[in-house]
Amino acid sequence: MHYWFLMAGAIISLAGMVFHGFIGGKIYMKNVNESSMETLTKSLSLVSWHVFTIFLFISGSTLIYIAYNPTFYIAAYPVIGVNLLSSLLFVMLGLGRHRFLLRMPGAYLMGSTAVLAWLGI
Secondary structure, three states, rough: OOHHHHHHHHHHHHHHHHHHHHHHHHHHHHHHHHHOOOOOHHHHHHHHHHHHHHHHHHHHHHHHHHHOOHHHHHHHHHHHHHHHHHHHHHHHHHHOOHHHHOOOOOHHHEEEHHHHHHHOO
């Protein structure tokens, strides 16, 4: 186990959670609430936004737990998998019709979390 790789991945994920949930969430909610989307679409969009914030919290918390309890290293594999696949989703969509996704931190945040978690185990 490489404690510092796991902790670095956790710090990136938790810092992303704070930025995404509080700073980005406030900006996002303002934009969604002022839009002309249907009420159901607004609600589902906000839930999706905050589910991602929860995902970042769970990823970071899990990596911290593994750093202090290395016998549970197997729990890192789902964290690695979901972060890697989510990062690839950002990139694939960004290479298509959603180019603005490549300028957003999501792919880099999740990609670095996955790599650091992998290096940590």
